[in-house]
Amino acid sequence: MLKLENIEKFYRSGLQKSWVLKDVSVNVEQGEFVTIMGPSGSGKTTLLNIIGMLDESNSGSYHFLDEAVHTFKERRRTDIHKHYIGFVFQAYHLIDELTVYENIETPLLYRNVKSKDRKAIVADILDRFNMVAKKDLFPSQLSGGQQQLVGVARAIIGKPKLLLADEPTGNLHTKQGEMIMELFKSLHDDGMTIIQVTHSEKNAQYGTRILQLMDGFVRADEQVSQQTTIVS
Amino acid sequence: MFYNYIKIAFRSLMKQRGLTAINILGLSIGLACFCMFTLYAIHEFSFDKFHKDADQLYRVYRWTEDLDGEGVEGDTHLPMPLGTSFASDFPDVEQMVRWKSAWGESFVRVNDRVSRIEVSHVDQPFFEMFNFPIIYGDSEQPLSDPKNVVLTEEIAFQLFGEENPTGKTIEIQFEENFESFTISAVAKNIPTNSSRSFQILGSMDYFASTTYGKRRMNSWNSSFLGVFVKLRKGSGLATNAAELLKFRRKYYPNQEAEIREAGFWDGEGAPVTYKMQPITQMHTEASMPGGDVPSINPRNIWTLLLIAAGVLLIAIINFTTLSIGRSAGRAKEVGVRKVMGSTRMHLAIQFLTEAILLSILSTIVALVLVSVLLPYFNQLSDRSLAFSFSQFPQLGWIVVCLTIITGLLAGSYPALLLSRFRPTQVFRNSIKLGGSNMFTKTLVTSQFVLSSGLVIATLVVLSQINFMQSKNPGFEKENIIIVDAEETDSREIYPRFKKLLSSIPEIKQVAASEIGLGEGNGYSRSGFEYMGSIKQIYEYYVDDDYLTLMNIPLLAGRGFEVERQDGANRSVIVNESMLTDFGWTLSDAVGQVLTGYSNEGNDPVVIGVVKDFHYRPFRELVKPQMFHQFEDYTPFKYFVKINAGDPTQALSKLEQSWTSIVPDYPFKYSFLDDDLNRFYRSEKRFSSIISWAGGISIFLACLGLMGLAALTAVNRRKEIGIRKVLGDDVFGIVGLLSKDFIKLVLIALVIASPLSWYLMNNWLESFAYRISFQWWIFVVAGIGAILIAFITISVQSIKAALINPIESLRNE
């Protein structure tokens, strides 16, 4: 589904370059559930942003569904966002001025979905996430777990092929975190490709594959065995 | 989608009520100002356009080239036969109306009650040519009978109350006698945007039958009435200089040769000809000295509009800077939306929608403000404007466009800025804004350049006015009452009145003059050839007590005391400027003869010299001037000097004496210093308008500053918290937050001072006597601006400084 080759990323501070990603090559197939792990500052978010086309690498090539992303114009990148990628953030990043319903609905607005269809789709997902009663509340009236639920609902409402999640449970209690991970698992079971960043070994076990990022390189890339999942 | 934009716009406006209120308040004040000034401008430019075929209507005027250094001159006062000849000589003239405006007020008697009302005379087709609708009576030809008159609604109400007066009789005094006239119609009140107006309209045929009229009916040498014509559609006569000159030459066949022979004119072409002015330009062509209607220089209208636009701009800048300041708070939303597939375009439209929504709300508030403030604005502008979409339909789309443009101007930079945010930056919190980027600084500085510039201009104008009103004009102006005896048999009344007053203790002295001093009193000037050069001399016909009453010092010779006995008219007293002009000196002036002044050979002799005094406004240099004794002239204005202090006693005694001598005529008076101060009415109007504009713009600029200070305090909350933990006190923090803003105000002052001084110096140039460079103005304006700005900012900064640091640090 996506193919990163020799990705390099650095930031300039003054005359100095500080390298974040030195040489990263990764292949992700459709239907995988990949977990990126690594110490703080190792470039996990940076990598995820590059995959999500929010950021660009300084060199290397990136193909998404066999299209060369590094040659895209802003327009095309926005298009891909719209139609193929959903994001979930550690800090939820809901829009404070919008209700739960409106937050979830927003991506559909940018996809020019008709009003009637929008209603049906949002109602569906509210139902599925058990949030119908909360649809008219504002984010500040929800618990963190509920906010993240809305964040996930919003991310998947446009039926993306790829779901990117940057420490989705980082701000949550264990219990709420588990709920989100269960949700991811069921999404994955339905065929969605997921890439998540997490610090938690336990969360990583929900996935199918773990990438260890360190000093700008992928230090380890291993499949998660079914056994381990069951054991944990 | 659009509905969604509006919804979000509403919510985010509601979320920050304080800032929204500041924005709406500021914008609506700016818009209200601009609306009123626009209304004023529309009104000024709409003058005389309400006539049916306004584009075919012209007035004829005489054009005189620069004959004797007096400058070119247009004069719309023309002789009586000219109109009729003009109409019969040019087939293009479809209709012609001569319009003799009133010379002051006439006495009008209804049921034994006498009032003073202006009476004008016009030719018959008046109501066909001009669009002054008749509401009662004969609407076709109300002036077909010479003894008919037409009243305006207002005058009809004044004389007859609510009832319809058509068919009734009124008496008007002409040449000492009251004559009866029949009211044939009542016309609707004259629209405020008509250059010419009337109160009572009589027939030109009647005027021609008076002794005065008879003498001038066929005279080409007495110019006193206006000639209006309606040209055939598509006629080129108005610009056909050759035809018009031919007409002039036909009726003044020898004049050109005479002028050339006398050496007044040796230029190419004709020295005198006729021209035609479209009546739609009567109001805005200020270059017509003999225009007979108050006109306005379009430059002044544009200046006012520019000032109003400046005020609006300040309000718009508020919106922009506050939005930028707020953008840090909106950044997250932008990031999230982008991640969810929003394009920059979507975001830009969303933020513009917000700005336009705000400007729509502000427009609504502004319209309310306008309806409340318009009466005051009318006082300022000396107009009676109504914000009426039916009178000026163009106001509708102007308001709509204004709203949209304001929204776009205010919202486009913030929209551009916000929509440019990149999600990765936003989420890393690396967006640093908060009213401190270069753009915001520039905007805030320019706000203060504009507003402090206006304040400086106001101070300059005020001190010039104060200078002119308090400068000694060279004569006594306090405690002098002018009694108006025009239209009375004043030659007979004056001595009796003077005698009666001499026994009243409150009254010190009485003198008389043919014309008063000050605004609206006109002047008389005569030109003659003295020793081969043309002289223009201002003349005042006064009695022998005038100079002493007015305290005008004699420098040489004597006053008119002797002439009182022998009644001779050959003596004149001249001023110093006339000495210089004529090449005399103080020692040889007395006894000089003004050769060439009179044709009969009895030229005046100088008997005295007075110090220059300012009989004209301080705008003008003192020009050569002289005093005469009476002969043919009538003492129309009585100068009564009263004791200093409360004038009521003296006034009531004056009135008693007046009514005991002339019971039929209303007592009319004014104070000399008021008359003189009215010279400066237009300057005062200008000063009140710009001082309001200045005050409002300072207020708006500070409003913006207040918002920015509040935002800065919010954006720097964490920093403030840390500083407090480290031991900084309230003063330190207020200083920290104010420093940057005060610096901007200072920069603004440095820019505004020379700029406004330069502009105001241009304005001052038009005054012959003016204030010199006033450094205190800049100090006052500067200290004022800084103080106001500082107070505004402090309120916000103190609030921020007092917050418990734990509060502000916890959130991060």
Ligand SMILES: Nc1ncnc2c1ncn2[C@@H]1O[C@H](COP(=O)(O)OP(=O)(O)O)[C@@H](O)[C@H]1O
């Ligand atoms: N826009 C940026 N400018 C400068 N440095 C950055 C920027 N974005 C990230 N970095 C740096 O890159 C490194 C990796 O950041 P990040 O990808 O967020 O790490 P992680 O998510 O693994 O904790 C960090 O040292 C961070 O400071």
Ligand SMILES: [Mg+2]
């Ligand atoms: Mg990270």
